[in-house]
Amino acid sequence: MPHPLIDQLRFTRSEFARGIAGVADDESTTRFPPMNALGWNVGHLAWQEQRYYLTFAQGVTPFPDIAREFASGGPASTPALSRVRSAWKGITEAADPWLDELDEERMTMPVVEGSARITGNLILRTIYHYWFHLGENMAIRQNLGHTRLPQFVGDIDGRAPYRRS
Numbered sequence: 001m002p003h004p005l006i007d008q009l010r011f012t013r014s015e016f017a018r019g020i021a022g023v024a025d026d027e028s029t030t031r032f033p034p035m036n037a038l039g040w041n042v043g044h045l046a047w048q049e050q051r052y053y054l055t056f057a058q059g060v061t062p063f064p065d066i067a068r069e070f071a072s073g074g075p076a077s078t079p080a081l082s083r084v085r086s087a088w089k090g091i092t093e094a095a096d097p098w099l100d101e102l103d104e105e106r107m108t109m110p111v112v113e114g115s116a117r118i119t120g121n122l123i124l125r126t127i128y129h130y131w132f133h134l135g136e137n138m139a140i141r142q143n144l145g146h147t148r149l150p151q152f153v154g155d156i157d158g159r160a161p162y163r164r165s
Contacts, residue, residue: 014154014159016137023038025082028042028079030140035140036136038141040077043079045088046084046088048072050066066091
């Protein structure tokens with residue numbers, strides 16, 4: 001059974017995906033400055049997951065274009081959602097086996113030897129980062145005129161309830 005933080009990460013990913021469901025490629029490239037384009041937000045979260053759980057943790061970077069184009073502080077861009085969603089899916093699927101192996105001891109160790117940041121904190125940082133951009137995505141969708149958007153957190157009680165580690 002995965003560590004409880006991994007359950008929360010997966011639930012957060014699913015809420016992020018729910019928040020972009022039904023967005024067309026042409027809509028995902030629309031930018032309402034100073035906000036990012038929705039497509040950029042997806043690429044940016046793919047960048048973070050790849051950086052932490054593949055590049056740092058496992059020494060692989062399967063999507064170097066994501067690493068180049070969506071780093072924190074990088075220039076704004078307007079990528080198509082289909083492209084970045086595909087990369088995000090590939091990255092999260094590649095990260096999952098490593099995440100499944102984390103236990104309480106490994107959560108308290110740095111992902112990168114010599115770093116002050118421990119694995120558990122990187123996972124929390126990722127979870128909170130998702131929620132930040134999920135809110136931004138909802139604002140973008142409202143500006144696009146979308147209606148009937150998710151109003152609140154989904155079925156956390158059924159899908160990722162609190163449990164001890």
